[in-house]
Amino acid sequence: MTGEVCSGPDGMVERISKIAVEGLCHPDAGSLLHAYIACLSIPDLCLAITKTLAAPSKLRLALRRRLLRLLGDGNLQHHDRQHLHDLIERSRAAGQDNPAVRPVVEALLSAAFEFLPPPQQQSIIEAWIDRGTRGAAARWLKAVTQVPALFDEKVVMAYFRSTDDERAAKRLASQASSAFLTEILSELADRCEEGWIVSRAAMRADAVAEAVWPIIRSKHPATYLYLCARLRRRISEADALELVMTCPNSIMNQTRGLAIWAVGQMGMIRVLDEVVARGEELHRRDVEEFQRFPG
Known part of the structure; x- marks a missing residue:
């Protein structure tokens, strides 16, 4: 073996950055990048993600993929999940302080959302709803697909009424209660451009009122x-x-x-x-x- 072994997260991040950012002249550079990342412990991986929020995408995405793979395996210990919680909170704070990294933070929150503890999920989704932008809406609509317990049909319908965003209509057609769909079906039929959304809502509703049929026929x-x-x-x-x-x-x-x-x-x-x-x-x-x- 050649060279001095770098210990600690800073040394590992330096090695990983050399491959992902500076470019390593080696026939197996890609494999080495992911192998070095796999050597990071959960605390060090979380710290590395925090430190590289402003780094080039190749490095950020490689670190995030490793985190998501570990989360998907479902074998994290309680103390490791605490590190994940802290990573998310540090990243949220960084996004608030530095608009340049906010899109990166939002992408991280969205990717890790389904693995987070419920109180943290609730806090994140409330922040997305309060933001009121279409980008934030895309994230919370995706989140309620992953975690159905967070789906609030009245909130989603209120958003649809104010924006005509058909992503919200799709969630309603797929997740709203049958009674609520019966109530809102005329609005969906009148305001949606995509007929399959209307048909899914109608098939899941308790009933299709007679007054709704002419709207569907016309539109x-x-x-x-x-x-x-x-x-x-x-x-x-x-x-x-x-x-x-x-x-x-x-x-x-x-x-x-x-x-x-x-x-x-x-x-x-x-x-x-x-x-x-x-x-x-x-x-x-x-x-x-x-x-x-x-x-």
Whole structure:
């Protein structure tokens, strides 16, 4: 062996930085980087992450991946989890004091969130909600997916009403209670652009009120047909054909396929035959719609 062995976190971080930042001229530099990081104890790893919040991404991400791998294994002792708690609190403080590292801190909090103790999770998610930005919203919406106990359907709906952010609508469609979905379904149908969100919410709701069906039909014709097929709602062949012919099959909105699938599920052979017969008309509509898109 050559050279003096560096002990302590500073010495190890120096070695790791030499590879990740300065660049080590060695055929196995990548493997050596991760091997050196694996030698760090949990306290030293947490300290190294704290010290490198402003470092180049290659070093930061390598350290974070090691931390997440250890957390995912689930074998951390209580004192190691205390080091993780302290790392998160130090990082949050650093993000508040130094806006330059705040995005790095936010990414770390989001990546480690599901492994944190509940009180710390609650504190972080409240801070994200209070911040009120779309970036922060993306993080807390992801967090409530990972930790369903933190999901508050009323808070998410209030955010959706104020922003029309469909990420919130997706969470509601997937996680809100069936009774709450019944209550808000008309708003989702009216304000969402993506029909699958409406269909998921409708399928999970206790019921779809009669007043909601016309909204779905007007805003999301393919979704309307899909729900008629799934929920066995009666629809005439003439109405089904009209809706199929209304649905586009463009790059930006390919919903006609779903409408045709729904017609097939309802056994409407004559409607399918009519769709076949009107193929040229549908092709012409598709071409015209495509030509309307810029570029």
